[in-house]
Amino acid sequence: MPKHKRISTKYPGVYYIVGTSINGKPERIYYIRYRKDGKPIEEKAGRQFQDDMTPARAAKKRVERIQGASLSNKERRAALEAEKEAASNVWTIERLWSEYKAKNPGLKGIKTDQNRFEKHIKPKFGKKEPRELTPFDIDGLRIRLSKTKKPGTVKNALELLRRIVNFGINKQLCDGPVFKIKMPEVHNEKTEDLTPAELLNLLEAINKDSNIQAANMMRMALFTGMRRGELFKLKWNDIDFHRGFIHIRDPKGGPDQKIPLNNGARAVLKNHIRTESEYVFPGRGGRQRVDINKQVNRIKRRAGLPEDFRPLHGLRHVYASMLASSGKVDMYTLQKLLTHKSPVMVQRYAHLRDEALKKASNVAGNIVQDIVNQKKEDQEASNE
Numbered sequence: 007m008p009k010h011k012r013i014s015t016k017y018p019g020v021y022y023i024v025g026t027s028i029n030g031k032p033e034r035i036y037y038i039r040y041r042k043d044g045k046p047i048e049e050k051a052g053r054q055f056q057d058d059m060t061p062a063r064a065a066k067k068r069v070e071r072i073q074g075a076s077l078s079n080k081e082r083r084a085a086l087e088a089e090k091e092a093a094s095n096v097w098t099i100e101r102l103w104s105e106y107k108a109k110n111p112g113l114k115g116i117k118t119d120q121n122r123f124e125k126h127i128k129p130k131f132g133k134k135e136p137r138e139l140t141p142f143d144i145d146g147l148r149i150r151l152s153k154t155k156k157p158g159t160v161k162n163a164l165e166l167l168r169r170i171v172n173f174g175i176n177k178q179l180c181d182g183p184v185f186k187i188k189m190p191e192v193h194n195e196k197t198e199d200l201t202p203a204e205l206l207n208l209l210e211a212i213n214k215d216s217n218i219q220a221a222n223m224m225r226m227a228l229f230t231g232m233r234r235g236e237l238f239k240l241k242w243n244d245i246d247f248h249r250g251f252i253h254i255r256d257p258k259g260g261p262d263q264k265i266p267l268n269n270g271a272r273a274v275l276k277n278h279i280r281t282e283s284e285y286v287f288p289g290r291g292g293r294q295r296v297d298i299n300k301q302v303n304r305i306k307r308r309a310g311l312p313e314d315f316r317p318l319h320g321l322r323h324v325y326a327s328m329l330a331s332s333g334k335v336d337m338y339t340l341q342k343l344l345t346h347k348s349p350v351m352v353q354r355y356a357h358l359r360d361e362a363l364k365k366a367s368n369v370a371g372n373i374v375q376d377i378v379n380q381k382k383e384d385q386e387a388s389n390e
Contacts, residue, residue, distance in 0.1 A: 012037075017065035020051070027055050034063065038068040042078070047071070049079045097180040099170055100132035116254065119166055126151060126163040127170075136171045139183040141161050147191060161189055198320035199327045204311060209378065211309035219287050220301035222278050227318045230332035231325035231344055233258060234318040237294045240286045245275060254345060264343040270371030275295050328373045335369060363381045 010023035018041045021286070027033035034054040038329040040047055052059030052066050077085060097105075103123055107116065111182060130147065131139070136201040151160045169186040195233070200208065212221045223237050231238070236254050244253040245267065252271070254263045267275075283292030302317035329335040335343075 015064075017068075017140045018060050019068050020061050022054075022061075026055070034059075035053055038063040038071070039070050040072050042072065042074075047078055047080075058220075087324055096135060097174055098133050099151075100128060100133055101169070102136070102170050102174045102179065103127075105177075105179070106170055108179075109173075122163050122166050123364045127167050131167065134196055135180060136174055136183055137181040137327065139171070139187075144187055154361075157190065164189055175342060179369055190377040197317055199322040200311070200315075200324050202380075204309070205324070205374070205377060206295050208305070208309040208311060208380055209374070211305045215301075215305050215308070217301045219281060220272050220293075220298055223287050223298060224302055224305060224317060224321060225274045226271055227321035228264060228325055228374065229268060229274065231322045231370070232265075233322060236286075237318070238289075241284045243284070245270070247275075247285070260345065265343055265345065266368075268366075268368045268371050270374065325370050 008023070012021045012023060014021050014146055020036065021039075022034040022036045024032050025035045033056070036051040036059045037048060038051045046123070050063035054060075067076070071078055074251055077091035083367065107113065107120075126147065126173045131143065134143075136219070141261070144167075147167075148160055148164065151163060155163075164187060168189075175182040209222075212224055215221045225236075226237055230252065232252075232254070236257060239255055240252075241255075243253060246253065247267065250267045250272075251264045252267050254265065268358050280288065281288060281292065285292070285294055287295055289297075289299075298318075306315060326340060329340055329343070
């Protein structure tokens with residue numbers, strides 16, 4: 007590339023070369039030369055059209071450089087690099103969350119946590135460092151969420167924030183706040199149960215419903231206490247008919263578990279229509295199901311159950327309540343059957359006696375059958 011001719015101006019230390027503008031027209035490019043701390047410096051002052059640069063403005067910039075009123079181009083670039091480097095050492099809440107996810111691949115519930123972060127934490131705290139958090143910030147988050155969200159949602163959001171902060175502190179990436187983020191108390195231990203008459207009405211409604219997927223899913227919830235999400239994810243290869251167990255993959259908040267395949271559940275699965283899908287209760291296209299609210303709520307309404315009764319989760323409570331009230335199942339066994347990590351979650355049920363795990367699981371099916379048999383006996387007696 008040929009060297010451009012330098013053209014002097016009437017201002018000392020200011021010259022220009024003729025280049026080409028973005029429009030393809032000739033354009034002057036001004037440069038300044040000066041000494042600073044005994045070192046010669048030569049740098050671009052700006053372009054004629056793009057930067058609206060003139061010889062006079064270039065001369066003014068040269069004076070500012072000599073007097074130290076402004077940084078040279080090289081000094082400015084160095085300052086920007088220093089700012090970038092400083093910023094790279096700042097661990098904001100948002101950056102800590104990204105690092106937390108990177109260090110914990112395959113984290114359970116990550117999609118739910120990501121939604122909580124995006125909705126509740128990032129807008130107010132994403133750009134803050136943990137050490138900048140104040141009690142006022144935490145109270146503000148709690149009060150703001152409490153206006154529209156349930157207590158459990160508020161607690162989950164605060165727990166996620168605390169988890170992110172503790173991760174940064176434990177990894178020595180940042181300093182934490184000078185106070186502890188306390189969790190609000192949540193009193194949401196709703197225990198749903200059905201009377202024998204309500205249970206009979208529900209079983210009749212299940213038997214009459216045309217949707218076999220919804221009907222058998224409700225039967226499985228009643229006979230095993232499995233969670234809604236666990237039923238959605240249940241695959242045929244998770245069922246060990248030979249050994250008599252159901253393998254629960256990725257249960258709520260813990261490692262894989264297995265529960266006994268009791269007689270009631272075995273009968274349901276043996277008679278359940280099997281499709282080409284690997285899932286027992288497949289959704290559209292044979293993929294994992296994501297919803298069945300419409301169908302199970304229809305069955306609930308036909309059975310005349312209370313409006314606030316949750317068809318699948320409520321039947322999990324019914325399962326636990328039947329075992330507890332039977333007096334044949336101890337607390338530890340109930341905890342294992344419900345796949346709870348802590349015995350705290352089963353405190354809502356009665357104190358129980360010791361029995362074997364499989365025998366305890368069969369209690370649910372036996373109780374349901376006893377209710378049905380009693381109903382038949384009563385009907386037969388009334389017909390005599």
